[in-house]
Amino acid sequence: MTHRRMVGLAALAGAVLVAGAVSGFALAGSAGRSAPPRHAALASSSCTGPTGAAYVADPGYQGFTAVDTANCDVVQTYNVDDLPVPGDPTDYNYDGSDAGIALSGTTLWFAVTGTDNVASINTTTLDPSDYNPSETVIPVGFMPTNLAVTPDGSQVWVADSGPQTSTSSLWDIAVIDTATNTVVSTLDVGGDPTDVVFSPDGSTAYVTAANGLYVFDVSSQKQVDFVPGLGSPMSVAVTPDGSYLYVTETDTGKLAEISASTDQVVQTITVGQEPWQVVVSPDGSTVYVANPDSDSVSVVDSATGDVARTLSVPGAPDTLGVTPDGTQLWVAGNDSGIVTVFDTATGDTVGQTNLGGDGANSGDGMAPTGIVLTSIPTPAS
Numbered sequence: 026m027t028h029r030r031m032v033g034l035a036a037l038a039g040a041v042l043v044a045g046a047v048s049g050f051a052l053a054g055s056a057g058r059s060a061p062p063r064h065a066a067l068a069s070s071s072c073t074g075p076t077g078a079a080y081v082a083d084p085g086y087q088g089f090t091a092v093d094t095a096n097c098d099v100v101q102t103y104n105v106d107d108l109p110v111p112g113d114p115t116d117y118n119y120d121g122s123d124a125g126i127a128l129s130g131t132t133l134w135f136a137v138t139g140t141d142n143v144a145s146i147n148t149t150t151l152d153p154s155d156y157n158p159s160e161t162v163i164p165v166g167f168m169p170t171n172l173a174v175t176p177d178g179s180q181v182w183v184a185d186s187g188p189q190t191s192t193s194s195l196w197d198i199a200v201i202d203t204a205t206n207t208v209v210s211t212l213d214v215g216g217d218p219t220d221v222v223f224s225p226d227g228s229t230a231y232v233t234a235a236n237g238l239y240v241f242d243v244s245s246q247k248q249v250d251f252v253p254g255l256g257s258p259m260s261v262a263v264t265p266d267g268s269y270l271y272v273t274e275t276d277t278g279k280l281a282e283i284s285a286s287t288d289q290v291v292q293t294i295t296v297g298q299e300p301w302q303v304v305v306s307p308d309g310s311t312v313y314v315a316n317p318d319s320d321s322v323s324v325v326d327s328a329t330g331d332v333a334r335t336l337s338v339p340g341a342p343d344t345l346g347v348t349p350d351g352t353q354l355w356v357a358g359n360d361s362g363i364v365t366v367f368d369t370a371t372g373d374t375v376g377q378t379n380l381g382g383d384g385a386n387s388g389d390g391m392a393p394t395g396i397v398l399t400s401i402p403t404p405a406s
Contacts, residue, residue: 072376085392362388
């Protein structure tokens with residue numbers, strides 16, 4: 026069965042918005058509700074982890090969930106880019122669908138597919154008693170689905186994927202100046218972009234698109250290279266030393282390892298079906314690949330290119346994050362709305378949290394698509 030994400034519905038919304046037929050759109054699962062589920066306290070599988078927080082993008086519920094990494098407790102599920110309904114300030118339109126998430130210091134950045142915006146939220150001002158946090162909203166291009174922040178925090182590059190039903194090239198990379206919170210330039214790519222990552226020194230940007238991997242010089246914002254022949258690439262990650270890139274090939278079930286010095290594919294590694302997101306451990310020794318159609322995560326030894334182990338994760342796992350200390354891998358199921366926590370040393374499951382917060386199927390429809398982790402705890406009730 027082919028894996029499908031909730032963001033596909035948001036893409037349909039974007040196409041309708043382009044046609045001017047409607048002014049707002051709520052994803053399936055949000056119609057008729059007055060508010061997403063909110064959690065002052067959640068009884069979850071107990072776990073012991075490092076001090077800090079996990080922030081999970083939940084486009085199915087047009088928000089994000091703050092989780093305490095020390096005990097796996099959900100603190101709150103917050104709205105993103107959801108404006109009050111005119112005439113009823115207690116109700117919200119729920120058309121945000123924030124597919125992409127990034128963290129720079131204490132600032133969260135969201136690619137809000139349903140509204141063609143990017144939103145930023147300061148994590149230090151989050152209040153668990155108020156699920157509508159203060160935010161800055163920045164209009165970008167059509168259908169932003171992912172984004173990344175330069176290491177110095179000065180720019181945000183946004184992958185605008187364009188309406189999926191359009192025959193014109195409405196995709197691009199929007200570059201935001203974080204000092205002014207405005208788009209200062211747009212960069213052309215030859216296919217709809219899916220992911221962005223920067224080299225550790227911030228000099229180079231790598232963009233996956235339908236037709237390959239684009240390489241940009243950040244200072245000049247000029248394309249300097251292109252890597253073709255990748256099987257419908259989805260996600261890209263770079264090693265901490267900047268020497269290698271890893272790209273998931275959704276069509277081939279492989280992970281491509283690319284030399285950053287030559288922009289050439291060094292090897293391809295067979296992983297699971299339709300590999301989606303890829304992340305690298307903080308020490309660069311391990312590469313993790315989410316395989317939603319195989320209900321698994323491939324754990325790859327970066328030194329040998331071998332799959333050292335395969336972790337079983339039900340619920341179409343497509344979203345990964347590693348704690349800053351490298352001791353835990355957090356995996357979210359797109360279909361289940363459940364986050365499973367693994368010990369990276371042993372591969373054992375050490376915790377689990379249902380983002381819905383109530384019952385086995387309460388996370389259905391939340392459709393998590395991104396996790397960022399920090400050693401800074403989230404404000405708790």
